[in-house]
Amino acid sequence: MASLPPPLTWLDPGEPFPAVTVAWGQESDAPGLLCAGADLLPHTLQAAYAQGIFPWFSDGQPILWWSPDPRMVLRVQDFRLHRSLRKTLHTFIATAGCEVRMDTAFPQVIQACAESSRRGQSGTWIVDDMVAAYTRLHTLGLAHSVETWCDGVLVGGLYCIGIGQAVFGESMFMRQTDASKIALAALVAFCRHTGIQMVDCQQNTQHLASLGAREMPRADFVHHVRQAREGQAPQWEFSPLYWNELLSA
Structure with missing residues (x-):
């Protein structure tokens, strides 16, 4: 039986991103998904990209942050x-x-x-x-x-x-x-x-x-x-x- 991914971390605005190593793995339904929430302010986006993280989500979804492995x-x-x-x-x-x-x-x-x-x-x-x-x-x-x-x-x-x-x-x-x-x-x-x-x-x-x-x-x-x-x-x-x-x- 495939193991379940860990619970998804929810970030409040201003909170630091978790380590990219905790992103969901290839065996999950959403490989590379790291966390949700935070905001799209410039300092948040700059901090994300500087750590190899990017946002990707659709209308009706919260802000989702990703760091797939491999890249x-x-x-x-x-x-x-x-x-x-x-x-x-x-x-x-x-x-x-x-x-x-x-x-x-x-x-x-x-x-x-x-x-x-x-x-x-x-x-x-x-x-x-x-x-x-x-x-x-x-x-x-x-x-x-x-x-x-x-x-x-x-x-x-x-x-x-x-x-x-x-x-x-x-x-x-x-x-x-x-x-x-x-x-x-x-x-x-x-x-x-x-x-x-x-x-x-x-x-x-x-x-x-x-x-x-x-x-x-x-x-x-x-x-x-x-x-x-x-x-x-x-x-x-x-x-x-x-x-x-x-x-x-």
Whole structure:
């Protein structure tokens, strides 16, 4: 008979997070679930990410906090630039009016991610409270958007958290084919240029694995975060010269 997971810890606002080692295991119905409650204030979110914890919940649920083991990450040197994406990038770079920007349209990016349909999902985890919370983080310089623009129109992008040199990917969207992949490739190029080693992907998906992401033990991930969060935060600006970090490889 499978063992039951331990009772779920409920946090009041301001309470510290429990150790990630007490998160529910793979044998449970919710692997990686750590605790519930607290709030989505900037200092709470910053404390969570600094310990390898992130919020994920739907409308009608309390705030749920997660720290799965293993953790899906993309080491930027392992990014797979498939032939088709390489061709797409060459075309994008050579096309007048097409460009990547950072942090010029964060509210639009996170709202577009919230409104994007996901295969196998009937709703979104990017609920209104999450949109408001991460927009506050953006104003504090801790949440960032990577945006794909064509002829002045936002056609794709992603948003992420950055604490020092620790980067945590959150969600992507696209309105044109491959626009989100272009944004991810731009983030990888940016990370390579600025010395950032990896991007947290949270959960294992086939799509991320196809681009070079892989699982790593949570303990190793948390160790990386502790070191990377103390690093010098980069200037979140994208230069077309950064494409050389990918295309010259």
